[in-house]
Amino acid sequence: MFYRLRTDFRLSIITLLGASAVLGITPFAVMRFVQNDLLAGLVDLFILLGIVSGVLYAWATGDTRRSGLVLAVIASGGSVAVGSVVGEAGLFWLYPCLVTTFFLVHPRVAIGLSVASVLALMMIETAFSSQIQMWSFATTAVVVSASAYVFAHRNHSQRRRLEHLATIDPLTGVKNRRSMDEELDLAAANAERSGLPYALVLLDIDHFKKINDLYGHGVGDDVLNDLVALVGSHTRWSDQLFRYGGEEFVLLLPGVDGVNLRAVMNNLQQVLRKHLKHPGGPVTASFGVALLGHGEGVGHWLDRADHALYRAKECGRDRIVYAEEADSPEPDLASSDPSCAPG
Numbered sequence: 001m002f003y004r005l006r007t008d009f010r011l012s013i014i015t016l017l018g019a020s021a022v023l024g025i026t027p028f029a030v031m032r033f034v035q036n037d038l039l040a041g042l043v044d045l046f047i048l049l050g051i052v053s054g055v056l057y058a059w060a061t062g063d064t065r066r067s068g069l070v071l072a073v074i075a076s077g078g079s080v081a082v083g084s085v086v087g088e089a090g091l092f093w094l095y096p097c098l099v100t101t102f103f104l105v106h107p108r109v110a111i112g113l114s115v116a117s118v119l120a121l122m123m124i125e126t127a128f129s130s131q132i133q134m135w136s137f138a139t140t141a142v143v144v145s146a147s148a149y150v151f152a153h154r155n156h157s158q159r160r161r162l163e164h165l166a167t168i169d170p171l172t173g174v175k176n177r178r179s180m181d182e183e184l185d186l187a188a189a190n191a192e193r194s195g196l197p198y199a200l201v202l203l204d205i206d207h208f209k210k211i212n213d214l215y216g217h218g219v220g221d222d223v224l225n226d227l228v229a230l231v232g233s234h235t236r237w238s239d240q241l242f243r244y245g246g247e248e249f250v251l252l253l254p255g256v257d258g259v260n261l262r263a264v265m266n267n268l269q270q271v272l273r274k275h276l277k278h279p280g281g282p283v284t285a286s287f288g289v290a291l292l293g294h295g296e297g298v299g300h301w302l303d304r305a306d307h308a309l310y311r312a313k314e315c316g317r318d319r320i321v322y323a324e325e326a327d328s329p330e331p332d333l334a335s336s337d338p339s340c341a342p343g
């Protein structure tokens with residue numbers, strides 16, 4: 001529970017709104033019923049039930065987008081209703097609602113809801129005791145909304161930047177190993193559900209250390225970037241490339257197997273052979289390819305691709321090796337005697 005609150009910002013705001021509603025509105029609802037003010041009591045009760053249902057829905061489904069919108073509408077509409085039923089004492093509820101709305105929905109929607117709430121209250125004459133009070137209320141509501149907008153917008157862009165930094169390899173701009181783990185899990189789940197074939201390619205530049213040693217790290221970095229650009233421009237938009245570490249990459253190919261997979265791999269190998277270069281000549285790469293087996297775990301899938309890559313290196317590099325089927329016995333690397341078919 002605490003983990004979800006720590007990692008899901010919108011869920012934490014929704015929960016805070018729920019807790020504030022229960023603690024803040026319940027005493028007023030009780031008081032209204034005790035004072036026989038049925039209408040105000042029912043308004044409070046409906047707002048309370050609406051907010052609590054929204055919070056429970058968000059926790060049960062994880063759909064904080066939809067529940068955030070519903071809660072923002074309930075909170076804004078509720079504060080207008082309270083202001084019109086109980087008059088100026090109810091106006092103060094709009095301020096916390098204005099602020100939380102900006103953290104629950106997209107800023108444009110929040111602006112729309114805030115303007116609509118303030119205008120609605122201004123049109124309901126019973127909400128204010130004087131014109132001065134009405135305009136003071138409108139002005140302060142605009143100031144609160146503007147501040148909330150700036151803060152929410154900044155918070156949103158910083159979170160997006162952090163997410164980007166956490167998932168992208170800074171040198172090459174492709175996704176890093178962390179996002180790869182997530183995407184492979186998604187691929188395995190999707191394969192299980194839909195039966196779509198998935199191929200995983202471990203791609204490792206040959207003798208990369210020599211390139212660094214001979215020409216310097218800058219040239220090595222350029223080779224890595226060139227490789228990423230070449231792979232990107234010779235694969236489909238649905239294929240995904242990840243930097244696995246150092247000079248090793250993972251390419252995830254959905255929807256290909258059999259002859260098509262071999263055609264894709266041969267084409268990729270030819271492209272790299274032809275276009276990937278360092279100042280002294282061509283750069284080659286070795287490939288380990290594994291098709292996801294039925295019900296196979298991601299770790300096992302990666303291991304099979306890794307073993308295939310190991311064999312490609314053992315056989316002299318610059319070649320593609322296809323892993324055994326997932327349900328074949330594990331190749332014993334220590335004693336393996338790879339049959340080195342031409343690459």
Ligand SMILES: Nc1nc2c(ncn2[C@@H]2O[C@H](COP(=O)(O)OP(=O)(O)OP(=O)(O)O)[C@@H](O)[C@H]2O)c(=O)[nH]1
Pocket residue numbers: 171204205206207208209210212216217218219220221224245246247313317
């Ligand atoms: N320029 C550069 N080099 C890197 C980067 N990350 C790792 N390396 C280097 O990549 C080299 C990897 O060397 P090895 O693991 O020996 O692999 P290799 O020389 O390609 O040999 P094989 O894979 O067996 O063909 C090391 O020298 C690392 O310093 C990077 O971001 N930029």
